[in-house]
Amino acid sequence: MVKHHVLFLGSDESIYGSARELHEAFGMKSTIIAAGRPMTATRDSHIVDIKLVPGINDDPKFIEEMRKIGAEVKAAGQPTILVGSGDKYAALIAQHKAELAEFFVIPYIDYDRMIELNHKETFEPIAAEFGLAMPATKRITPADAERDVESEWGYPVILKSDNSVEWMDLFFPGHKKIYFINSHEELNEVIKLAYANGYTSTFTMQDMIPGDDSFERNLTAYIDQNGKVRVISMGHALIEDPGPQGRGNHMAIMPDYNEAIYDQYVKFLEGLNITGFVNFDLKFDTRDNTYKVFEMNIRLGRSNWWASLNGTNWMRALVDDYDDVAIPDMPVYANADKSKWKVWLAITPKLYKQYMRHNEATDFALKLIENGQYGYTYKYKNDWNIKRFLNYRRANQNFAKYYAKYFKA
Incomplete structure (x- = not known):
């Protein structure tokens, strides 16, 4: 008998993956709040009940409505864990953690600590203290808009906002999630x-590590109430969204297993004295044979269900923690058995085959796909109907057009 339920904020793929995990693990239908x-x-x-609350993705509406929802949850007497999608909901929950804790279980760290770990300029010295490798970086500030900025490493370089919450609220022609800069003129x-369009925080400019999308890794972990890593799972990115707003979003992930990386990051996470979900983007640098970390996110990633496809159910880890279900051998290092690997896809096998870059990893993933060892977050047999099929088909048609328009060989 499950003691704790989960209430979700948001309606994206991350939330559906988590709701699917609850349904698969416990037969539980989820409630989600959408703006x-x-x-x-x-x-x-x-498998979800959706409650529409316009404006709940911003303060002051967020805390006003969450007080009402929290009072209902408390009156029902059902212990409920609050989980949000993306950086924005995670930040809102952490910002109001003290007040929300009256009604919900809050598996997030304090807001100031979240900002310290989320923001690259404050994360870097912490990561360096634990010996995590990072790309060479330079901070860009508002003052740099008035001067000529140089790259110390030549081009291309990566430019990314240090404040993703502020950045995602902006939109202007030329706005991108991540910039891949190819010249001095383009950088400035x-x-x-x-x-000029209202951004006020800093950017991180980073040396571009050689290699395509398939050199990237996704590392996710769950740290329990006692600050101990319960499970850690590493994914091998294969291909990404090529569009300006989606760049960096994985479209195909295969499991990976690296005990040295697991050891290093478990030591790092347990040294931070934090709790909840964390997610890292890494890239293998062939110049010195190291995995370099780009950033740390205090939340699950958008494509987190890839790990569940391969045996790591994040919502079971969360609920079991608060239900006091013990795990005898912690931490669990996921994906050790390569024969059981499955490829997670957000695009069709046909599209993957058309746009994959051939190397040992992507070719191995193709063999798994051809053997039927693959799956999708969205395509759940226990939640399949004609409307979802039509949505699925429409999404794949759009992806085909998107790749044709934006993909660069």
């Missing part, structure tokens, strides 16, 4: 454009 029309992932689903043009 507007549900996104495709959760639309027309039978982007810096000036961003600050």
Whole structure:
């Protein structure tokens, strides 16, 4: 008998993956709160109940509505864990943690600590203290819009906002999630454009590590109430969204297993004295044979269900923790048995085959796909109906057009 339920904020693919995990693990139907029309992932689903609360993704509406919802949850007497999608909901929950804790279990760290670990300029010295390798970096500030900025490493370089919550609320022509800068002129043009359109925080400019999407890794862990890592799982990214707003979003992930990386990051995470989900983006640098970390996110990633496809159910880890279900051998190092690996896809096998870059990893993933060892977050047999099938087909048609338009060989 499950003691704790989960209430979700948001309606994206991350939330659907988590709701699916609860349904698979416990047969539990989830309630999600959405600020507007549900996104495709959760639309027309039978395993979620969706409550629309316009404006709940911003303060002061967020805390005003969460007080009301919290009072209802408390009156019902059902212990409930609060989980949000993306950086914005995670930040809102952490910001109001003290007040929300009256009604919910809050598996998030304090807001100031979250900002310290989320923001690259404060994360870097902490990571360095534990010996985590990082790309060479330079901080870009608003003052740099008034001067000429140089790259010390030549080009290309990566430019990314240090404040993802502020950045995602902006939109202007030329706005991108991540910039891949190819020249001195382009770098200065982007810096000036961003600050002229209202951005106030810093950017991180990083040396571009050689290699395509398939050199990247996704590392996710759950740290329990006692600050101990319960499970850690590493994924091998294969291909990403090529579009300006989606760049960095994985479209195919295969499991990976690296005991040395697991050891290093478990030591790091347990040294931080934190709790909840964390997610890292890494890339293998062939120049010195190291995995370099780009950033740390205090939340699950958008494509987190890839790990569940391969045996790591994040919601079971969360609920079991608060239900006081012991795990005899912690931490669990996921994906040790390569024969059981499955490829997670957000695109069709046909599209993957068309746009994959051939190397040992991507070719191995293709063999797994051809053997039927693959799956999708969205395509759940216990939540399949004609409307979801039509949504799924429409999404794949759009992805095909998107890759044709934006993909660069």
